Amino acid sequence: MSGFDDMGAEIFRQEASELLQSIEKGLMDLEATPGDTELINSIFRSMHTIKGSGAMFGFTELSQFVHEFETAFDDLRNGRAVVSKELIGLSLQACDQIGKLMDAAENTESDNQRILASLRQLMNPDVDHAEPDVPTEAVADPVEQPEQTLSGDVTTVIRFWLGVDALRLGSNPALLIEELRAFGDTKVRALDDRIPTLGDLDPTDCLAGWEVEVAANLSDDDIDMVFLFVRDEMDLTVERRGAKPAAIDVVAPVHEAKTPVVEQPAAKPAPAKPQAAAAPSAGETMRVATERLDELMDRVGELVIAEARLNALTGASSDPAMMSVAEDIQRLIAGLRDATMSMRMVPIGSILGRFRRLMRDLSTSLNKPLEFVTVGEDTELDKTVIELLADPLVHILRNSVDHGLETPEERLASGKPESGTIELGARYSGAEVLITVRDDGRGLNAQKIREKAISKGLMTEKDDLSDSEIYRMIFQPGFSTVDKVTELSGRGVGMDVVMRTIASLRGEIDLASELGQGTTLTLRLPLTLAIIDGMLIDVGGERYTIPLAAVEECVELPAVHAVGNGGSSYLNIRGELVPFLRLRHLFEIDSAPPDFQKVVVVSSAGGRVGLVVDRIIGNFQTVIKQLSQFHADLKFFSGATILSDGTVALILDATQLVALGRDVELRARREVAA
Known part of the structure; x- marks a missing residue:
């Protein structure tokens, strides 16, 4: 694979990872609100995006797998299936499999077929699925044809011109045309009316257009799915022939300032020269390597030090001009510092999605029904803090479910609801962010912790410690009150890791508990480490x-x-x-x-x-x-x-x-x- 292809594949992995997180979040939300059609459409669009990008960058097996995945999900869009816990579980397994295919894992074919066969069986239980129905041209087939597109009385004529940079950015018009072929019999004609004379021609520009005549009544959603990746930089017109009355639809691009709508012309226009790229809109973003942000933060730090030295020199001088310049530099550096630090800030919601999946899996494996509540997802922290915070939160949440929540029988016997509640919240407190994990479980048993601490030599029977001091014994290396070691806990390692990681972030841990009512653990973290x-x-x-x-x-x-x-x-x-x-x-x-x-x-x-x-x-x-x-x-x-x-x-x-x-x-x- 060439260097350009390697770079494209890496960009695809980054974008696909974000889309997978979006799909997982959507699936968890869909389980709570099964009738939300907008969620279903959003999940479907993310699947389609991964499939198309995967095909573009050579991830053929991934693209075929996602095609089958979205085909099953298309039944939800068209009302032929309903959301169920089993469907959400299989869909989450499919997301895990997509992650493996993204990383080019080996020996994935059997898992692919197992998951897809289970999905097909769940969606169509009356159909024999012994032979998996994987289409030969799976990559080219974007969606199963909705019922409204099967009418042979209407022909859809699509004329499109991609952006001038489309070929340089990796777009392939042939793949778009192949996706349109999947809807029915197709006639294709090249449009050369925008190609300039040879002297003005740049061979790397995409200047030709295409007219695709499809023997089907394509909906706007069908067309949107085909042109999802290139819609912002293209001109597109749609004509439907045979409808009563005949209609011509002009499909407007998302950014009109970038891609003006081209009405169907009565005559050929004069050759057009490539348009200059418009200035990015206010809402656009661009990817920047983390190393560059770190380097920028280091440079700003050096500026802050130099500013302090300048202020010291200015204080020893009585020159008004020098003092004025020093004040201007101080103001500019303060603004640069705040802007740079804000670029490093990331909402904590960026890591909460993985915890929702974790809690669902723990609830199923431990047979403890629970409600997972998140609060303050927009609260921002330094990206380094966010990255290092994930593992400690996993340990804390696992302990909350495994040790904190009682079994359904125990909860009912104590007068509690059968389903437990775990809340993960974040909020600002001065120059700190407080991250709180709260459960309504059995709480910490101070007497049991005390006995264990005495047996381990961490304290003596004469020590008169408060309950809060006794609770903190659970952060000691190797400390655990569990008699039986399980896959999740019992070795006394998890909370020790939490304490050491939070300390390395210059953070602190507060712990409060009430026996029989639950436990609240609060992480106090600095906004930035720089x-x-x-x-x-x-x-x-x-x-x-x-x-x-x-x-x-x-x-x-x-x-x-x-x-x-x-x-x-x-x-x-x-x-x-x-x-x-x-x-x-x-x-x-x-x-x-x-x-x-x-x-x-x-x-x-x-x-x-x-x-x-x-x-x-x-x-x-x-x-x-x-x-x-x-x-x-x-x-x-x-x-x-x-x-x-x-x-x-x-x-x-x-x-x-x-x-x-x-x-x-x-x-x-x-x-x-x-």
Whole structure:
């Protein structure tokens, strides 16, 4: 396969993957609303698009399979079949098979025939399906002919001119004509009235037109399906002969500004020169490689650092002209930064479709009827966060169904509806996004978790922990309260993976549960991983950055705590005891501290802790630079940033520091209890 063909095949795989997700979503929606004809038509159009693109780029087996798939689905469009759970299940299996065919998987023929035979048997149970009816020219046959197109009294005459770039973009007029042949006897005539003289001719332009006379009364939907890929860039007229009265239909393109409608001419027009491409409309999109977006974000980050250095130089200067230029640059960089970050933002709904399929399969395999509800699908997150979030959510949802929801018998016995409910929601909260998974199942049993934690040596019988602290034991590596290991759970790996992944995203996990009522797990995630607001602090002459989203407040360190042994002590902040850590001791700084130290109170899912610092410098835009593999084992630091004077400041990991404060507090409790 040539480089151009390889590129075309890769583009097809990307677009087909998106269409498959659309089909799966449509199937799940159709199962809930079986009478929605618009959903059926939308699914059918997506199938047809995959089939046509597959044939164009050489995926013949895939195209043939999808042809049979859409033929079965066409019975739904024409009212010859009804939506059922079995049909949705088989259709989802067909989607999985299309994915395998896209990846050129081997030994797929038997699975193809098994799925298609099951579909045919389901749609037409009274017909013998021992010999699969696969047409020889399956790729050329777009749809089964609807009843309204079988009239021999009406002839449809279609005249079309493709866009000038059609051949360069891979369109094949012969395939379009072959699809029209499937509707009936056909006569084809080339139209050369738009071909210019030889001196003006570009051999790569598509300038010829075609007149196709079909002995059938084709509907507008039939024609739309044939020209689905090229409709935006073509001129198309339709004439129906033999109808009473005779009618000529002008089928308007979607973008009229691009492709003006050509009425059927009375005489040949003068040769037309290729039209210049119109400017893209506001709603159009284009594909950009992820690497290019990452590179652009890196460049913007460098600009933010350079801007900070310029501001520092400007502050030391009294030149009004320099200050004016610095302000303009600051405004332009802020706009560029916001625009670049917005390009990286992706709605969380882009990954919710796969979870609906997962929940349906889990419900069937575990025999636990459930309703899966999604809220806030338009909430946007950085694309990197979205990509890394998929696996943790799979673990959480599996646990919700396997451990959280009771069996139908148990639910009925406890007075609950037979069908459980699991809700996956997302919403903004300041500079964070909260992703919540909530179920109405049995809830967490604090006593059972406590006993398991004691048996594993994670705590002692003397430890007096709150229920919320006990619940967090489920995130410990290898921890599980399940006695029997199943295919879905029981090895204590899933929630450990969740904790480590969310921590790597600088996120936090909140967990709440009520025995017999259900469990709510909340992921707190930053909007972006590239640029954040940070608080710059000084400890022992070195500067560090704390993510501003983790900072609750700043207070003066009381004189009674000015000197200490470096361990954790407590501050009374509005009647609540808050442990604090001395960063000087943590970072092994021997010099004498200043007379007046500050305490920065930071919080995470595990609680909150005060960090004793020498000085608070201020708030700044912080460009995050990842630490190298040589520094992967460093605790308490999540990255680094470059300051306005070119020096490097490490970024403190609030989650790790809060966990350290909690551990010190637990050790102190144990010493007191002993």
